Amino acid sequence: MSSTTPPINQRPAWTDRFRSIVIEGPIGVGKSSLAMKFASRFGYSPLLEAPEGNPFLSKFYRDSARYALPTQLFFLFQRIDQLREVAQRDLFAELIVSDFMIEKDPLFASLTLSDEELSLYRKIYEAQRPQAPAADLVVVLQASAESLIERIRQRGVPMEQSMSEDYLRRLSEAYTSYFHHYDQSPLLIVNTDQLNPIDREDDFDALIQQIAGYRGRRSFFNALHD
Numbered sequence: 001m002s003s004t005t006p007p008i009n010q011r012p013a014w015t016d017r018f019r020s021i022v023i024e025g026p027i028g029v030g031k032s033s034l035a036m037k038f039a040s041r042f043g044y045s046p047l048l049e050a051p052e053g054n055p056f057l058s059k060f061y062r063d064s065a066r067y068a069l070p071t072q073l074f075f076l077f078q079r080i081d082q083l084r085e086v087a088q089r090d091l092f093a094e095l096i097v098s099d100f101m102i103e104k105d106p107l108f109a110s111l112t113l114s115d116e117e118l119s120l121y122r123k124i125y126e127a128q129r130p131q132a133p134a135a136d137l138v139v140v141l142q143a144s145a146e147s148l149i150e151r152i153r154q155r156g157v158p159m160e161q162s163m164s165e166d167y168l169r170r171l172s173e174a175y176t177s178y179f180h181h182y183d184q185s186p187l188l189i190v191n192t193d194q195l196n197p198i199d200r201e202d203d204f205d206a207l208i209q210q211i212a213g214y215r216g217r218r219s220f221f222n223a224l225h226d
Contacts, residue, residue: 003065007041012042012093012212013125014211015095017136017137018087019096019136020095020097020098020135020137021095021096021137022054022097022098022101022135022137023035023097024100024101024104024140025138025145025175025192026079026175027160028143028148028149029141029142029143029192030141030147030197030198032049034139034141035048037197037198037204043095044094044097045097046098046099046101047082047098048100049078049079054078055069055074057071061160061162065114068112069120071112072108072121073124075108076102076121079102080128083102087132090120101135102130104178106122108171109214110174112223134184136185137185137187137211138182138185138190140175140179140188142176143191143192143193145165146165147192148194165194188211190207190210190221191223195207203223204219
């Protein structure tokens with residue numbers, strides 16, 4: 001925990017309502033960085049994807065047709081293990097912020113797998129996925145494909161540089177469609193094309209204000225800068 005993390009009795013009141021938060025969105029949108037900022041600032045325990053641990057991922061970016069299934073299955077079992085580990089802890093004694101939700105895993109599978117592979121994946125998914133409790137709040141970060149391409153280029157992870165704008169566009173559209181129908185948790189949808197809550201403190205504070213005042217089941221936040 002960061003030295004700036006407030007003691008439990010000094011945490012904002014909204015953390016009592018949102019003890020478990022999921023920050024979701026397509027690759028490059030900044031969900032992991034934002035989750036880490038929540039963890040540092042408010043004392044949440046981070047539960048993060050670990051793409052660097054997937055031995056098939058770099059191969060997938062070079063040859064997606066050949067490596068899509070092992071890449072997808074590795075991520076599925078990695079996330080299952082993470083969620084089972086969390087389930088063994090005292091969830092009432094800690095705040096948890098995650099940058100993934102396992103219910104969204106089939107979204108990637110539907111974009112990358114053949115019909116036969118997808119059928120196999122779905123059988124494995126339904127047989128293995130844990131019954132995790134719904135998050136208290138899901139924050140979905142959105143951005144245009146052009147913005148995602150630029151952010152991926154700036155962060156400079158070598159294996160990500162070959163991703164096409166077409167793939168990112170299809171991925172963004174799939175996210176939009178998925179969360180259009182999502183109703184398992186309260187949902188805050190955030191347009192980040194102009195909002196940068198990771199690097200700009202004013203933007204982060206504006207996002208926190210939205211969360212602090214959040215009521216209901218679905219809300220949109222679209223901050224525009226001059």
